[in-house]
Amino acid sequence: MKIFLASQIKKWDSFTMRNESVSSLQLMERAAQSCVNWFFNNFENKFSFSIFCGQGNNGGDGFAIARLLYYKGFDVTVFTDENQKFSEDTLVNFQRCKEISAIDILDFEQVNDFTFKENSVIIDALFGIGLNRKIEGKIATLIKFLNELPFPRVSVDIPSGLMADEMIDENAIVFKADETLTFQAWKKAMLHPETGVFCGNIHIMDIFLSDEFNSSEESNEFVTGEKLIHKIYNIRSEFSHKGTYGKTNLAAGSYGKMGAAVLATKAALKSGSGLTFILAPKCGYEILQTSCPEAMFINGGENHIINFDFEEDAVIGIGPGLGTNFQTESAFMEFLKQYKKPLVIDADALNIIAKHTQFLKHIPKKSIITPHPKEFERLFGKTENSFERLKLARQKAQELQIYIVLKDHHTQIITADNQVYYNITGNAGMAKGGSGDVLLGIVTSLLAQNYSPEHAAIFGVWLHGKAGDFAAQKFSKEAMLPSDLIDEIGTVFKYLN
Numbered sequence: 001m002k003i004f005l006a007s008q009i010k011k012w013d014s015f016t017m018r019n020e021s022v023s024s025l026q027l028m029e030r031a032a033q034s035c036v037n038w039f040f041n042n043f044e045n046k047f048s049f050s051i052f053c054g055q056g057n058n059g060g061d062g063f064a065i066a067r068l069l070y071y072k073g074f075d076v077t078v079f080t081d082e083n084q085k086f087s088e089d090t091l092v093n094f095q096r097c098k099e100i101s102a103i104d105i106l107d108f109e110q111v112n113d114f115t116f117k118e119n120s121v122i123i124d125a126l127f128g129i130g131l132n133r134k135i136e137g138k139i140a141t142l143i144k145f146l147n148e149l150p151f152p153r154v155s156v157d158i159p160s161g162l163m164a165d166e167m168i169d170e171n172a173i174v175f176k177a178d179e180t181l182t183f184q185a186w187k188k189a190m191l192h193p194e195t196g197v198f199c200g201n202i203h204i205m206d207i208f209l210s211d212e213f214n215s216s217e218e219s220n221e222f223v224t225g226e227k228l229i230h231k232i233y234n235i236r237s238e239f240s241h242k243g244t245y246g247k248t249n250l251a252a253g254s255y256g257k258m259g260a261a262v263l264a265t266k267a268a269l270k271s272g273s274g275l276t277f278i279l280a281p282k283c284g285y286e287i288l289q290t291s292c293p294e295a296m297f298i299n300g301g302e303n304h305i306i307n308f309d310f311e312e313d314a315v316i317g318i319g320p321g322l323g324t325n326f327q328t329e330s331a332f333m334e335f336l337k338q339y340k341k342p343l344v345i346d347a348d349a350l351n352i353i354a355k356h357t358q359f360l361k362h363i364p365k366k367s368i369i370t371p372h373p374k375e376f377e378r379l380f381g382k383t384e385n386s387f388e389r390l391k392l393a394r395q396k397a398q399e400l401q402i403y404i405v406l407k408d409h410h411t412q413i414i415t416a417d418n419q420v421y422y423n424i425t426g427n428a429g430m431a432k433g434g435s436g437d438v439l440l441g442i443v444t445s446l447l448a449q450n451y452s453p454e455h456a457a458i459f460g461v462w463l464h465g466k467a468g469d470f471a472a473q474k475f476s477k478e479a480m481l482p483s484d485l486i487d488e489i490g491t492v493f494k495y496l497n
């Protein structure tokens with residue numbers, strides 16, 4: 001799914017109106033109707049809606065929602081400022097609302113004396129993607145007041161105070177939604193932690209904007225959708241053998257951190273690797289042979305790896321639990337200097353490179369690196385926020401011709417040719433040591449199975465998050481473990497088949 005800028009969404013609107021003979025007022029009605037259908041399916045009739053409407057088209061959606069909710073039998077109160085300069089369609093919907101005497105229309109300031117019913121829902125239709133500056137004055141005061149109310153809060157299109165494509169000021173006033181009903185497509189601000197935190201659960205409302213525009217309009221940022229995953233995913237042929245699915249060779253573990261090697265190896269096995277090898281120190285021999293009997297052990301040293309001698313023709317993944325012992329460091333750097341094929345690099349292997357950044361240029365082209373934000377900072381330097389971090393990652397991915405998997409709630413896969421894929425599977429239950437080790441195993445295994453680096457990264461991250469979602473359903477976000485996530489990889493493949 002492409003991510004468009006607010007300016008492109010406005011073009012999309014106009015294109016749809018021109019080419020599909022629909023008026024802007026009809027589009028607003030569609031938008032409002034889609035929200036009302038959602039409210040109808042999610043709230044019983046006993047709920048009472050307080051709808052806050054601004055002067056732009058977002059406010060217009062709000063007025064239309066008020067009318068349509070009323071027709072569905074809900075109790076509705078509208079708050080607005082009648083002296084605002086309403087946009088043309090908003091004015092029409094304001095007047096339509098006014099004609100219904102059972103809908104109370106109050107001034108924003110009356111909210112202070114208003115007695116909210118017990119089953120209230122607050123709807124924010126103050127500003128949408130047309131916000132062009134910080135919210136100040138009485139609307140800022142209003143938003144602060146609404147954010148304190150003990151009722152569910154729902155934003156129309158985008159929480160008021162967020163800019164669709166940008167970072168916000170540290171002290172910006174933003175409506176804090178529990179649910180956001182957004183039209184047609186994800187907005188960039190919903191995918192970054194500093195701004196996404198205001199959105200709650202995102203629901204995409206299809207308002208049938210032109211498919212033609214969607215296919216022809218350029219964007220280099222995407223959300224990984226299931227359609228794309230089905231395109232990438234190769235079903236296993238019955239006429240195949242272990243050689244068909246490649247050799248995965250992981251290098252992981254050190255004394256006290258052998259669990260990381262176990263997790264990565266199990267994840268590689270469970271993701272379909274034909275033959276799996278684990279290069280680890282001898283202290284992990286029994287652990288690995290017992291916990292992962294399908295994998296073959298290669299001895300890399302006593303208590304930490306000092307020898308990066310891999311199985312021939314294998315696809316290599318290095319990093320989990322490696323440690324940063326000076327012997328491991330120098331052996332890894334020697335290896336990196338002479339190795340030329342794409343590989344996957346994570347965790348301590350990245351930390352080693354970060355200590356000697358002149359080695360960045362030795363990362364083979366088309367390799368995949370999987371840093372979390374701190375590892376990214378160690379490698380490439382500090383950035384102000386996640387928007388800036390992404391910009392820097394794009395620059396580095398192009399410069400080094402590598403794929404960067406920037407781990408986050410919505411992990412970003414940055415390709416060597418400057419495309420960004422935001423992942424939307426996964427959950428906070430994965431915020432536990434070991435989840436990243438699992439990812440390294442999955443991605444390396446997919447690369448070994450002949451997925452391109454781009455596909456291995458996009459599919460791997462999606463698969464990892466989806467397995468996390470299944471694990472959370474079964475065990476809860478609190479109790480699920482990275483090991484449970486590995487067990488659910490099979491559920492994801494069944495889901496895809």
Ligand SMILES: NC(=O)C1=CN([C@@H]2O[C@H](COP(=O)(O)OP(=O)(O)OC[C@H]3O[C@@H](n4cnc5c(N)ncnc54)[C@H](OP(=O)(O)O)[C@@H]3O)[C@@H](O)[C@H]2O)[C@@H](O)CC1
Pocket residue numbers: 009010012013027028031054055056057058059060061087126127128129130131132133134135136156157158183184207209
């Ligand atoms: N295809 C779609 O997605 C569809 C979209 N639709 C809906 O349209 C929405 C976009 O509407 P929009 O362009 O009218 O912008 P919106 O955000 O309502 O308000 C902008 C107004 O606010 C003002 N203003 C700005 N910043 C301000 C501030 N800080 N403090 C105070 N004022 C400020 C600015 O005025 P200015 O002072 O800059 O002249 C302007 O008047 C979109 O989010 C969706 O809900 C649907 O109806 C149909 C299909």
Ligand SMILES: Nc1ncnc2c1ncn2[C@@H]1O[C@H](COP(=O)(O)OP(=O)(O)O)[C@@H](O)[C@H]1O
Pocket residue numbers: 347371372407408409410411425426427428429430431432433434435436437438439464
């Ligand atoms: N809140 C979250 N939502 C979604 N995914 C998450 C969340 N927290 C962590 N993850 C995922 O879990 C993994 C954690 O990786 P990392 O920080 O390297 O862990 P470790 O090295 O301790 O195993 C990443 O893939 C990340 O995207």
Ligand SMILES: [K+]
Pocket residue numbers: 058124125126127128155156157158159160
């Ligand atoms: K809004």
